[in-house]
Amino acid sequence: MTWSKLKETIESHDSFILSSHVNPDGDCICSQLALYWYICSLGKQAVIFNTNPVPSKFHFLENSDKIVTDHPSKKFDVLVILDASNPGRIGWEGYEEIASYIVNIDHHKDNSRFGHLNIINCDAAATSLMLYEFFQACSISYPSSIAETIYAGILTDTGGFAFSNTDKEVLRICAGLAELGADCSEIYRKIYSSYSTQGLKLRAKIWSTLKLYHNNRICSMEISTEQIDNLGIFYGDIEGMSDQALIGSDVEVGLFIKYSEDTTHFSLRSKGTVDVGKIAQAIPGGGGHTCAAGCTIDLPLDKAIEKMLAMIKEKLG
Ligand SMILES: [Mn+2]
Structure with missing residues (x-):
């Protein structure tokens, strides 16, 4: 099973770099933050590096201030690319050299399966929802801040539960996240009523x-x-x-x-x-x-x- 393979990969390595596509959206940031939380919870080292900064409306998410836009000079054991279907989408050079093992977690149907471990689910409404499935499959329990993060990723990739990828399964999962402490109206307000002057x-x-x-x-x-x-x-x-x-x-x-x-x-x-x-x-x-x-x-x-x-x-x- 692929989720146990991901768990094994994380358990057997020490340093991780997470990245996602250019002009990161809510799903990029939230899926990265959810995986970042898990890796850090094991006492391992993780860096989130994206080409472009986190949009201010997502600054309320825990650890969003840890996401860097300066290319790290050191090497890592594993590179995890989330919510990006091919290496061209990440917008930075040298991804093959920064780590010897590449994991790709994504839900885009044009995914080119460029990783050593590819976890691709084109039916998933969001990559953040795949992180929910990972935690479920491996019985990993997480704090309310991570329920909030996963909820925010699903909310944004379904256009506020308006796109056709919103189905009963998505709503069921989000109800579960609300039970774990995700405050639905508060998250909506922070993301959608947050424009600067x-x-x-x-x-x-x-x-x-x-x-x-x-x-x-x-x-x-x-x-x-x-x-x-x-x-x-x-x-x-x-x-x-x-x-x-x-x-x-x-x-x-x-x-x-x-x-x-x-x-x-x-x-x-x-x-x-x-x-x-x-x-x-x-x-x-x-x-x-x-x-x-x-x-x-x-x-x-x-x-x-x-x-x-x-x-x-x-x-x-
Ligand atoms: Mn996505």
């Missing part, structure tokens, strides 16, 4: 760029990296804007676009008629799920939008 001003700017295409079936909003930098906020603080592009009743595909002079990043959302994961995968380095995906096209904004709209229209018919 600058973040709100930026959101107003983004809303003003709304455009509709293809009989209102495609909606896009955009922001330049220059505007983001000028307001001095983290990319993660505008993470939820991609979901906002999908709230129109006629809209089937939503796009949230971040662009610089010659590079255009798309966060894609779908209500299910179009598999945006497939669209993102067609672009090198892109990927994701049926209803939520991302990719970067190395073209200026207008050319990149043209290319993206053509791909979506072809699928929408």
Whole structure:
């Protein structure tokens, strides 16, 4: 059984580095923090290293201040990559050299199984939910702070229990986490009602760029990296804007676009008629799920939008 293999791997090594994908979301951070807690609880050494910092809305999570963005100079026994489907997603170089054994725990269906130990469950609503399964399978009991962390990871990867990956099993697990001490409304408030003043001003700017295409079936909003930098906020603080592009009743595909002079990043959302994961995968380095995906096209904004709209229209018919 794979979970016992993970437990054995942790028990038989001493030092661990945990990493996840660029622009980390709630599931990245929460799955890392849950595993970090377990490794530390055994008296072993663990470092969490991500390319980008933790968005401020997740600062309430225990040990989120321990996550570093400086590439560690030392080597570790084991590298665990969580919630990332291929090494390109982690955004840093030299992952093969930093540890001799690589574990990948993930739920993306485009996973390339690049680890020595791959624990991949494409049916799991979140990687954090897989950590819940690990603790269950190995009878590992954990404090309420970790129930809160796992709950927060599931909450964010299901879009606040709104995406189609929310099912009775997810709700049952979350009810169990609430029983263990996760305060549902408090966690929701901290994550979803936590915008900084600058973040709100930026959101107003983004809303003003709304455009509709293809009989209102495609909606896009955009922001330049220059505007983001000028307001001095983290990319993660505008993470939820991609979901906002999908709230129109006629809209089937939503796009949230971040662009610089010659590079255009798309966060894609779908209500299910179009598999945006497939669209993102067609672009090198892109990927994701049926209803939520991302990719970067190395073209200026207008050319990149043209290319993206053509791909979506072809699928929408
Ligand atoms: Mn995830």
